[in-house]
Amino acid sequence: MLSDTDWSAIRLTLELASVTTALLLVIGTPIAWWLARTRSAWKGAVGAVVALPIVLPPTVIGFYLLVTMGPNGPVGQLTQSLGLGVLPFTFAGLVVASVFYSLPFVVQPIQNAFEAIGERPLEAAATLRASPIDSFFSVVLPLARPGYLTASVLGFAHTVGEFGVVLMIGGNIPDKTRVVSVQIYDHVEAMDYASAHWLSAGMVAFSFVVLLLLYTLNPSGRRA
Amino acid sequence: MQIRLSPLFAGLVVLGLSAPLHAAEVQVAVAANFTAPMQKIAADFEQATGHQAKLAFGATGKFYAQIKNGAPFEVLLAADDETPAKLEKEGAAVSGSRFTYAIGQLALWSAKPGYVDDKGAVLKQGAFDHLAIANPKLAPYGAAAVETLTKLGLLSGLESKFVQGENIAQTFQFVSTGNAELGFVALSQVVEGGKLKSGSAWIVPANLHSPIRQDVVVLAKGKDNPAAAALVRFLKTDTARAVIKSYGYEL
Numbered sequence: 001m002l003s004d005t006d007w008s009a010i011r012l013t014l015e016l017a018s019v020t021t022a023l024l025l026v027i028g029t030p031i032a033w034w035l036a037r038t039r040s041a042w043k044g045a046v047g048a049v050v051a052l053p054i055v056l057p058p059t060v061i062g063f064y065l066l067v068t069m070g071p072n073g074p075v076g077q078l079t080q081s082l083g084l085g086v087l088p089f090t091f092a093g094l095v096v097a098s099v100f101y102s103l104p105f106v107v108q109p110i111q112n113a114f115e116a117i118g119e120r121p122l123e124a125a126a127t128l129r130a131s132p133i134d135s136f137f138s139v140v141l142p143l144a145r146p147g148y149l150t151a152s153v154l155g156f157a158h159t160v161g162e163f164g165v166v167l168m169i170g171g172n173i174p175d176k177t178r179v180v181s182v183q184i185y186d187h188v189e190a191m192d193y194a195s196a197h198w199l200s201a202g203m204v205a206f207s208f209v210v211l212l213l214l215y216t217l218n219p220s221g222r223r224a
Numbered sequence: 225m226q227i228r229l230s231p232l233f234a235g236l237v238v239l240g241l242s243a244p245l246h247a248a249e250v251q252v253a254v255a256a257n258f259t260a261p262m263q264k265i266a267a268d269f270e271q272a273t274g275h276q277a278k279l280a281f282g283a284t285g286k287f288y289a290q291i292k293n294g295a296p297f298e299v300l301l302a303a304d305d306e307t308p309a310k311l312e313k314e315g316a317a318v319s320g321s322r323f324t325y326a327i328g329q330l331a332l333w334s335a336k337p338g339y340v341d342d343k344g345a346v347l348k349q350g351a352f353d354h355l356a357i358a359n360p361k362l363a364p365y366g367a368a369a370v371e372t373l374t375k376l377g378l379l380s381g382l383e384s385k386f387v388q389g390e391n392i393a394q395t396f397q398f399v400s401t402g403n404a405e406l407g408f409v410a411l412s413q414v415v416e417g418g419k420l421k422s423g424s425a426w427i428v429p430a431n432l433h434s435p436i437r438q439d440v441v442v443l444a445k446g447k448d449n450p451a452a453a454a455l456v457r458f459l460k461t462d463t464a465r466a467v468i469k470s471y472g473y474e475l
Contacts, residue, residue: 071402088403089354089387171387171398172359185390189285190361 002198008175009183009199016091016179017159020098024106024155025148027099032107033136036114051104058101058164065097066169089171094179097169098159106155113147114140146218153214157207247274248451251296253287254279255303255438256393257328257365257410261471262301268467269458275451283391285362291316291443298446299455301325301438303392304364308441321442325459326473328436329411330368330428335400337424344426346406347378352385356398356407359388366395368433369408375432399423411472418470427472438473 002010035047053061068075069087076086087093117140125135141148163181170177172186180199187196254262259281266277280287284303291297291311300317302308305324311317332347334340346352358366366388373379387403389395392410399407414425440459446452458464465475 066397066401066403069403085353086403088398167390168394169403171354171356171404172390173387186359186361188289189283189359189390191285191289 003195005174005178006180006183006195006199009178009180010202012091012175012177013160013179013181016094016098017156019095020102020159021106021152021155023095023099024102025152028103028106028110028151028155032110032114035107035111050107053101054104058162059168061097061101062165062168065093065100065165069093069096069169088169089173089177091176093169094166094177097165098162101162101165102155102158105158106151109147109150109154110144111147113144116147117143149218150214153210157210160203161207247276248449249276249278250298250446250449250451250455251278252280252299252301252455253291253295253297254281254301255284255287256281256391257303257412258301258326258438259393259413260416261326261412261467261473264467265459265464268463269455272458272461272463273451273454275454277451277455281393283362284364286391296445298443298449298452299440300443301440303328303436303438305437305439308439311443312441316444318442318444318447321456322439323460324437325440326438326468326475328365328368328438329430329472329474330365330372330433330436331409331411331414331472332406332426332428333396333399333409333414333423334406334425335402335423336405337422340406340424340426342426344376344428346426347373347376347382350378350381350385352405354387354398354404354407355382355385356387356389356395356404356409358392358395358408359390363389363391363395364436364438365392365408365410368428368436371433372408372428415472416470418472430474 031046031050035043035050066088067073069079070076071080071086079085079087084092087096121139121143122135125139130138161181162179163185166177166179166182167185170179170182172178172182180203184196184199184203187193187199252262252266262279266279269275269277280297284307287295287297287300287302288307288311291300292314300308300311308317308322312319312322332340332344334346340346357369360366360370370379373382387398389398392413395407396409396413398404399409408428411425411427414421414423440456442452442456469475
């Protein structure tokens with residue numbers, strides 16, 4: 001059925017998706033907040049940048065990440081001067097790529113949730129002398145919970161489903177960058193269809209269950 | 225809804241129909257390592273015969289899966305001799321059409337000039353983070369690289385530094401962008417007109433790995449296509465052989 005390398009790919013994929021989702025919730029919240037509240041002329045541009053990974057082919061993202069994070073690229077030069085080495089072929093590199101790649105799937109549901117809350121609860125909190133930070137944590141976050149649920153599930157699932165970018169910058173290293181989607185690709189190319197079926201069917205089942213849970217527990221999340 | 229053909233479109237259709245009868249098209253699957261020479265050969269082929277070769281490049285294993293599942297390829301230029309033989313045995317290729325069109329040469333290459341010495345001693349020093357190879361499960365050049373390292377007794381020491389490309393083109397890309405300091409690529413990728421294009425390389429002696437025989441075969445879908453037969457014939461001409469040799473292949 002599943003070999004040791006399959007299990008290690010599954011473990012790695014879950015790890016990557018968890019770390020990525022956690023980071024995205026932290027990074028995505030201020031971006032979503034700003035996008036939901038701002039009247040700045042930059043709103044359109046920032047929103048467009050956040051949404052880019054939805055429309056860009058993974059090859060474009062993978063290619064640019066490989067070049068910019070490589071030893072001659074600007075990001076690569078920076079990480080090298082910080083003593084971090086270069087990011088391609090590392091787990092950290094995959095995390096950076098996934099954060100970028102899954103960003104819209106986390107920011108947009110949270111942004112929608114923030115927009116749906118509107119100004120009034122915040123004004124009410126302010127009249128009760130809640131500081132902005134206090135009202136964010138005790139008013140906004142609880143009200144935005146469905147948005148956060150949707151964002152977490154989509155961010156996680158989308159990272160699990162990532163393939164093209166990982167293929168381009170991962171280098172297929174066991175336990176470091178060989179995630180399930182790449183492992184399936186290897187099985188298919190090596191004509192080991194039985195192993196490919198086990199993992200692929202597992203992915204279908206996993207994705208279905210995740211979306212089913214999302215739509216059942218959080219019907220309003222569908223809009224996001 | 226009314227559908228109208230624009231005059232331009234109608235003109236194109238007429239043009240298409242009036243093209244000479246003997247000029248046919250052939251869909252060709254080409255192993256990634258043979259990309260550069262095949263582009264030249266296809267241009268020569270078109271000039272010489274009027275036929276058009278439509279090329280797709282990729283990993284041989286992937287092509288096998290696609291061909292077995294109905295891909296419209298008519299000729300396969302594989303990176304090995306096993307896949308064409310297998311396709312022939314399984315009835316997916318025309319029997320008797322198979323032959324070796326090139327013998328591949330493995331090269332250890334770095335994008336940095338002077339990094340790889342001409343004896344490959346850089347491998348023994350091991351002062352690098354990443355050694356790129358093609359996935360040995362999928363790509364003959366990857367398998368040859370592993371074989372070479374095994375013979376040199378360096379495999380276990382270097383395995384942890386492997387980064388794998390899914391085919392030889394991606395392996396080349398890892399090295400050319402500098403993300404891997406060096407890697408085993410096909411000599412054809414780094415040589416043009418008999419000269420190294422950039423960086424530094426060690427041409428791995430042929431006795432360190434079994435020969436990379438690359439076979440071509442006419443696939444079942446190309447059985448009755450005159451352009452498929454013509455292309456395979458063309459690969460044996462002096463014109464084509466000169467191109468193949470200039471990229472560092474043996475014949």
